[in-house]
Amino acid sequence: MNPLYIHDSLSGEKKEFTPVNPDFVGLYVCGPTVYSDVHLGNCRSFTSFDIVYRYLMYKGYNVRYVRNITDAGHLEGDADINADDKMAKAAKALKLEPMEVAHRYTLGFHKMMDVFNNLPPSVEPRATGHITEQIRMVQDILKNGYAYEVDGSVYFDTVKFAKENAIYGELSGRKLDDLQAESRELKNQGDKRHSADFALWIKAEPTTLQVWESPWGLGFPGWHLECSAMSTKYLGSEFDIHGGGEDLKFPHHENEIAQNCGACGKSPVRFWMHGNMLLLNGKKMSKSIDPETGVSNSVMPDELFEGKSPFFSKPYSPMVLRFLMLQAHYRSPLDLTDEGIQAAEKGYIRLMEGQRALAEMKYEGEEALTSEDQQVNALMERALKDMDDDFNVPKALASLFVLVNKINSFKSGRASVNAISKETFEKLQKFFADFVFVIFGLKDETQGGDEGSSEIVDGLMEFILEMRQSARANKDWGTSDKIRDTLNALKIQLKDGKDGTTWTVNN
């Protein structure tokens, strides 16, 4: 297996990846808080890590992919622990039980992951299902002296921890001094000794909806705690990769490290991976309402797929969006614009048609080895090498497009497929399909007909194309063009090639 290099956000360096246990990889990714529908920015993040998951498996690792569902304890606003959390707020607004809210948006989230063709994780633990584990972790942290209880709530003693452990602030580049300086400006400190301290366990108010019994009385867990408790439970106290959006670095992940160290005495993660943001016309996509414009700078997936977003001129399919995401590196911001996604749509179609042409191609005749053979092999190797270089998907994709060029020249007859060996040809066929479908997780939406109706549609299309062919043979251009134009109006595009006519559906 070729070495894989991964950029670790904690050290800021690209390091060779070696798992804690050979052949096994533990991957933890922060999942959604299920109080509302996911937007496209959320989808980008999960798609980035889906490709990480897929590629690790492609390389032969046995991956345990854990992605949590946050269904409790995620507070709104600043340090005011008396306010409702996100779940409670949504429950009240929708007049539903918190668990109903969680269920509704969990289903929506799963559906959207499926639409984007993101694979389900191996385990999808919920915060509410791991209260015992979280309480135990609070107890461990208390025992180790890094937390204190005040009136039924337990806080992490960030100041003490930071003084004794240089690691605090390393991930987000924050200094304890800066944190102390910030304290003067913040309000609502409540019972906390210091503004940088954060709640591990929060005492319930009489109106709190989700409460559990604990050694400190009725309450609920703090947001950061669930990830620490659940990653430890399913992946151990030290595991390979922890992923999440860039915006979770601070305070969420910083505090997660502190909790794990505070409880177990060691840094939990070998490689921290942070995905960059999806921008909408140059600004971070976000659900919150812009006070100036009164609208949120975000697009919901369905709005995009149905063409209902005011930001876009027409509908775009999920795979076009997935393709757009592939064109940018996961650590770079990606700007979503109408122009950009339109270009992606064409690129996606080109890639898919290349893949299909290759899959249907037959190797005929004698081998006549040329330098083409070497070039094709080099391109395949380079694409894999690029993936091994911190999952450089856009670079690998570039090699695939050079291969599309070669495939097309075989198809059009400009070059002969015999210029490469039969072995290389077969390798290329497998390689290309693996990359497009298995690693990149794309689906071919351009092919006519869905599974259920394909037989009828294919039969009809064959018949129509025969009619057109005979019209053309009789130089009946009126009829042949009418067939072409009518099909075109139905978004079926005909393509006349040297071996007859093919067709695709363009959305």
Next chain:
RNA sequence: GGUCGCGUGGCCGAGUGGCUAGGCAAAGGUCUGCAAAACCUUGUACAGCGGUUCGAAUCCGCUCGCGACCUCCA
């Protein structure tokens, strides 16, 4: 205000000391009944100003512009 990051050809977006990124768009050509598709050819881009170096888009400094985090966000 503090911390961090970025500024690449018409657009998107890789590259991070010398080696063609790629996609979209545009122009010319080949093919075609016409078109579409496909193929061939065409762009010496790296915010500005200095510096280091044999050599810089790539390293350093300054200036300008943009973004993220510091409060919930993937």
